[in-house]
Amino acid sequence: MPIVPLHGHDALRARLAEARDRGALPQSLLLHGESGVGKQRLALWLAQSILCEGDTRPCASCRQCRYSLELSHPDLIWAFPRPKLKDSDPSLDDIKFDLGQAAQDRAKAGGLYPPPPGSDGIFVATTRLLVQMASVTPAMARRKVIVVGEADRMAPPLENAEAPAANAFLKLLEEPPADTNIILTSSAPGALLPTIRSRVVAIRVAPLGEDAMRAWLEEPLVKETLDKAHLPGRIDERLRLAGGAPGRLLASQQSSAAANAARRLLEVALSGDRARLLRVSLAQGSSGARGAFTDILDALTVELHERSRTAVESADERTARNAARAVSVVEESKVLAAGNVSPQLITASLLRDLSRVLAPP
Template structure:
């Protein structure tokens, strides 16, 4: 059973043990908290057999494909690769053709879509037909980070399993079991920025953000009247961070602001909330814009400095 997800596990087991298992399930919750892991384990137990989910003839997984031939070659070589933005209608229709045949090993098959939020509109419309008239023995597990992005008609045909973010204590327990190699500072930074997501925490640990967190916390606590702390933050971020590192850094700043938002006066809340909203904007822009790391460090540092305690505040 996944740590912190006892309730959705209980609901699923009760449904499996009933006379009639519903054909479509929406696994809803923040990114990186274990929904896909749950879907794979649930699917394997449902269809039986010893093969891994990626090789099982009765488990079909739909996710974003490599974005081009170069990235497809990387995937074939077992290297990290860049994916397309969406799951295409061709992938859904290919899956539907397989549903016209009987399951291979038993009387059930499982279709996992990760993430269903990333389907093209035409792919969603195509999937809806299968959800409206599901083939006998076919069960759909839709992983969703943002259910509001799904068609209402898809949501209405699914039973929902809600996966909540883990508490800090639960997250530390999960990471301890993973035996991660991280300094205490890097571990604290990962937990701070992960918002209860083990997957994101592991990603942040790999990015070694301990010094970045220390620099941010220093600015938020003491301001930065001489811009020295912002220079330290830029140095911790590095000269040529990739998009993944930049996104993680903005997420970390946002989490620090959120954690400190309730502390202090109404003026403190207002300045921190404004800085938080600006970090939300940066997070959305980083996905598509090319940011200079030095300028981004200055912008984040200035937001934190403006959100510092009133006696320490230094406005950019």
């Protein structure tokens, strides 16, 4: 079954297509923007257009396009955060099989999927696979495309033995084979390793406009999926919840626990109660900054965006401005959470800064 068509991003798509047709499309790209705005779907569209053999690319009807839309094209490699395999040193075949199964699961859902848990990652064994696949001659098309979704979840090498694989991937980004395009996506480009950022051309992906969002919401499979998630039935309400990011609706049910935790953090920050701040910070645990804590920070960003929109609607300029500043504070915490920083320390600093930024006059 083909995945749901891409809606919106028309101006950006035109720019990318024009660069592709001129032979000026950078081989290593980074698509970055807010979570849920469709960066990976746009990357898959671009990959399809590169592999397409029709006159108007992507034509959606040639063999290359059909396989791309079914996420089964052998020259389209899509990597994204996955659970770490139980084997401490998995084979490349094991990694390839795991990614292939996960991609087919997403294909069966029409490309509509919730964000992966915060404990998932793109581990060094996966980078080894990508480097190997980049060296292989295309199987069907004239080129091959590697898409790495949520590249900020790439784990740095933890041991000296892993360094060669990580360095090989950096070399791949810097000088891809002549027949290979690499497209990274990220909602937190600041969390990417500097050595990665310096090797790609960054392009910002904006939220969808209302017309594009309405068109996406009218897709039969989208309506069915959102109905099953028990989201509000009215399109206007779904538009408001999405805020230009379709992925927010797909994440709604899975992230309910994270949303509740984010609301509690916001409540504590607004209270200004230092004792509560300390208690909540300690409750985050000390098991490293990955996992559910990352999901809570994402949910907190959504809560603050909603606070800002509500304030704008009620002409409360000061609250809207402070909520926007608070989003920047959370984004800084996400950068810390991408490293080996204790959630306790991050939460304590975050709540202190949010309390200051959101404090009433």
